[in-house]
Amino acid sequence: MSSLTEIDQRYMAAAERLARRGLGRVWPNPSVAALIVRDDAGGQSYIAGRGVTSRPGMAHAEVNALTQAGEAARGATCYVTLEPCSHFGRTPPCANALMNAGVKRVVIGMLDPNPRVSGRGVRMLEAAGVEVVVGVRENTIRHLYTGFSLRQLKHRPEVFLKIAVSRDGYIGRKGCGQVRISGDLSMRKVHGFRAAYDAILVGSGTALADDPQLTCRLPGLSGRSPVRVVVDRCARLPLDSKLVRTCVDVAVWLLCGNDAPVERIEALGAAGVNIIRVPATESGIAPSVILSALATRGITRVMVEGGARLASSFLSAELVDDLCVVTGDIEIGAGGISALHGLELANVMSGPTFERVGAGLFGPDRYIYLRRRGA
Numbered sequence: 392m393s394s395l396t397e398i399d400q401r402y403m404a405a406a407e408r409l410a411r412r413g414l415g416r417v418w419p420n421p422s423v424a425a426l427i428v429r430d431d432a433g434g435q436s437y438i439a440g441r442g443v444t445s446r447p448g449m450a451h452a453e454v455n456a457l458t459q460a461g462e463a464a465r466g467a468t469c470y471v472t473l474e475p476c477s478h479f480g481r482t483p484p485c486a487n488a489l490m491n492a493g494v495k496r497v498v499i500g501m502l503d504p505n506p507r508v509s510g511r512g513v514r515m516l517e518a519a520g521v522e523v524v525v526g527v528r529e530n531t532i533r534h535l536y537t538g539f540s541l542r543q544l545k546h547r548p549e550v551f552l553k554i555a556v557s558r559d560g561y562i563g564r565k566g567c568g569q570v571r572i573s574g575d576l577s578m579r580k581v582h583g584f585r586a587a588y589d590a591i592l593v594g595s596g597t598a599l600a601d602d603p604q605l606t607c608r609l610p611g612l613s614g615r616s617p618v619r620v621v622v623d624r625c626a627r628l629p630l631d632s633k634l635v636r637t638c639v640d641v642a643v644w645l646l647c648g649n650d651a652p653v654e655r656i657e658a659l660g661a662a663g664v665n666i667i668r669v670p671a672t673e674s675g676i677a678p679s680v681i682l683s684a685l686a687t688r689g690i691t692r693v694m695v696e697g698g699a700r701l702a703s704s705f706l707s708a709e710l711v712d713d714l715c716v717v718t719g720d721i722e723i724g725a726g727g728i729s730a731l732h733g734l735e736l737a738n739v740m741s742g743p744t745f746e747r748v749g750a751g752l753f754g755p756d757r758y759i760y761l762r763r764r765g766a
């Protein structure tokens with residue numbers, strides 16, 4: 392028979408999997424999952440209600456799970472990946488909803504990272520006589536909330552940089568636009584990554600050379616495309632680019648300098664692009680300025696897809712949290728574009744900043760996944 396802690400671990404692992412599926416869908420909120428678990432007449436536990444965070448302004452995970460459980464919530468245990476909220480925001484506090492439903496015990500993955508409210512939900516529940524356990528699977532669950540935490544504590548989203556390099560270390564070929572480096576399985580993984588991020592970011596060099604779409608094109612998941620952001624100091628993005636032509640369906644934000652030409656801004660704005668003017672210098676728009684502008688607009692997780700210059704400036708500014716390097720099964724040879732500009736990718740990968748947290752194969756391609764040390 393399982394011990395109580397094993398049962399707690401198992402249900403929390405299930406809640407964690409559910410919460411992971413909501414990443415990229417509920418920003419600026421954290422993606423939370425809750426399970427209402429109780430015993431049946433024979434003493435076997437079962438899930439009476441499951442809930443995840445709804446779109447912003449709608450019900451939180453706990454309320455969705457309680458609604459599904461109905462009367463079965465009375466005397467039950469709630470497993471929830473993040474501490475139940477304690478404040479009246481766009482919805483009333485989930486701590487109250489749990490107490491009012493008669494939940495007897497609440498098992499929490501991680502406390503709210505915001506120091507102004509952290510622990511308050513726990514205290515409200517305990518004051519009402521509810522048993523509370525904190526920190527089950529916290530070591531993995533906290534990675535779900537890195538972006539939510541960073542936005543609150545450092546006013547920036549979490550940054551994931553993905554680079555696809557050929558066997559000979561190039562990301563493209565000069566003058567050739569998009570060069571397919573990754574195999575089919577890698578591309579599906581990349582589209583899966585895109586679905587789990589609130590925004591995807593490229594530099595103007597990539598936008599002009601590649602005319603990319605930057606959507607999630609996995610079957611059934613087209614609704615999960617992130618906001619597409621181009622860093623383009625002079626607002627050069629062409630009106631007939633794929634990004635502009637599709638910006639009514641999937642948002643495009645263009646970050647340009649305060650001094651970008653007015654006629655370009657007006658034309659792109661009229662086409663439906665969301666123009667965000669920020670301070671810029673000759674060397675571009677500083678990564679810290681880019682991230683602050685995104686955080687202001689609610690973005691908690693951003694995927695940087697290149698190119699070489701933008702990726703390098705984020706690495707140099709130490710503003711990359713996760714890095715995935717996919718090595719495709721092709722050679723580019725003459726005219727190859729180096730993965731980074733002024734930095735060596737191999738040095739970045741083996742240097743002190745990152746530690747390897749995963750590696751393997753996507754079909755014929757190899758991937759290495761690194762995370763900032765201590766994160």
Ligand SMILES: NC(=O)C1=CN([C@@H]2O[C@H](COP(=O)(O)OP(=O)(O)OC[C@H]3O[C@@H](n4cnc5c(N)ncnc54)[C@H](OP(=O)(O)O)[C@@H]3O)[C@@H](O)[C@H]2O)C=CC1
Pocket residue numbers: 553554555556561562563564568569570572593594595596597598600601622623624625627674675676677678696697698699700701702704705728732
């Ligand atoms: N294999 C892969 O994984 C990928 C390959 N690529 C390839 O990379 C190539 C493009 O790379 P690259 O030419 O370096 O262009 P980038 O996409 O990195 O764009 C660089 C431009 O972005 C603007 N910018 C604004 N702020 C910054 C900043 N803080 N840091 C850097 N740039 C900033 C600048 O232009 P401005 O002054 O106009 O604002 C700069 O010239 C293409 O050939 C593409 O095919 C691209 C992505 C992924």
Ligand SMILES: Nc1c(N[C@@H]2O[C@H](COP(=O)(O)O)[C@@H](O)[C@H]2O)[nH]c(=O)[nH]c1=O
Pocket residue numbers: 554555569570571572573577578581593597601602603604605606696697717719
């Ligand atoms: N060529 C290449 C990548 N290229 C990236 O994908 C963008 C194109 O996206 P889309 O137009 O949506 O298909 C392109 O501009 C660049 O950012 N990525 C990879 O993982 N592997 C690859 O081989």
Ligand SMILES: [Zn+2]
Pocket residue numbers: 451452453475476483484485486
């Ligand atoms: Zn809540």
